[in-house]
Amino acid sequence: MKFFLDTANIEEIKRINDLGLVDGVTTNPTIIAREGRDFETVIKEICALVDGPVSAEVISLETAGMVKEAREIAKWADNIVVKIPMTEAGLAAVNILSQENIKTNVTLIFSVAQGLMAAKAGATYISPFIGRLDDIGVSGLELIEKLRQVLDIYELKAEIISASIRTLEHVEATALVGSHIATIPGNLFPKLWSHPLTDNGVAQFMKDWAEFSK
Numbered sequence: 001m002k003f004f005l006d007t008a009n010i011e012e013i014k015r016i017n018d019l020g021l022v023d024g025v026t027t028n029p030t031i032i033a034r035e036g037r038d039f040e041t042v043i044k045e046i047c048a049l050v051d052g053p054v055s056a057e058v059i060s061l062e063t064a065g066m067v068k069e070a071r072e073i074a075k076w077a078d079n080i081v082v083k084i085p086m087t088e089a090g091l092a093a094v095n096i097l098s099q100e101n102i103k104t105n106v107t108l109i110f111s112v113a114q115g116l117m118a119a120k121a122g123a124t125y126i127s128p129f130i131g132r133l134d135d136i137g138v139s140g141l142e143l144i145e146k147l148r149q150v151l152d153i154y155e156l157k158a159e160i161i162s163a164s165i166r167t168l169e170h171v172e173a174t175a176l177v178g179s180h181i182a183t184i185p186g187n188l189f190p191k192l193w194s195h196p197l198t199d200n201g202v203a204q205f206m207k208d209w210a211e212f213s214k
Contacts, residue, residue: 001175004052004161004183008032008042012186013049024052026105026127026161026183028083029059040076047077055105055125057083058093066093074102081105081124086114091121098122105161110138115147119158125181130174131164140164145177168192 002023005016008031016022025046032042043056054077058069066089070082081103084090094104098121105125106118110133118126128147130140140162147160159180165171168191171182184192 001179002052002181004055004181005186005189006031006163006165006183007186008035008046009186010042010045010049013046016186016189017050021189022050022052023181024054024081025050026055026083026163028057028107043073043080044076047079051079053079053081053103053105053125055081055083057107058085061085061087061089063089063092063096066090067096070097070102070104071100083107084123086118091117094118094121094123098124107163110143112143112146112150115143115158115160116150116156119151119156123158125161126158127161127163127183129164130162130170131166133164140170141173141177144174144179148178 003021004024004026005013005022006026007013008027013025032039035042047054056073058066060066060069066084073082074080083105084094086106086108094106097104103124105127106123107127109115109118109126109128115126115128128143130144133140133143144160144162151158161181161183162174162179163183165182165184171192174182
């Protein structure tokens with residue numbers, strides 16, 4: 001499974017990219033606003049740091065506006081993916097952009113039907129939000145599993161980005177049901193490589209080595 005980093009913090013991206021764990025980056029206007037920096041500048045910096053796809057979201061909610069923004073954003077770097085909301089206008093925009101070979105990531109997907117529509121419209125990636133579904137008592141993991149089945153059955157090319165990932169268990173479970181990608185907040189990454197028994201083992205080794213070295 002690929003790991004996308006869900007952040008716009010340059011230092012965070014550098015740190016985790018240096019571990020060889022970053023296959024791509026996802027952002028949105030809210031995340032970039034937290035950095036207090038210019039949207040275009042941040043996106044271009046991220047694209048220069050990361051070899052994989054970098055998602056940058058449009059602001060418009062109308063098809064013509066989305067297409068216009070997407071065409072401009074796509075010029076910023078070769079690895080740009082334009083993030084489009086899952087709406088009727090968004091589907092129309094994705095259909096147009098896919099014919100122009102502009103990669104898209106359809107976001108805010110909460111059902112199999114939505115994911116299927118986005119994939120058929122020509123989305124490069126579809127982003128179901130599993131954490132938000134869990135919040136309302138619906139299984140986000142089940143959605144990922146069903147979406148993967150549908151994509152495979154009909155040989156649709158879109159890749160699933162499991163979004164709204166909040167826990168280590170989310171990452172492990174989405175990997176097991178075949179999500180192509182998990183987009184993970186920077187503060188969650190250390191929990192993926194950490195374990196109390198690993199920490200205890202390292203501490204015990206250092207203690208034993210200190211005794212042996214006396």
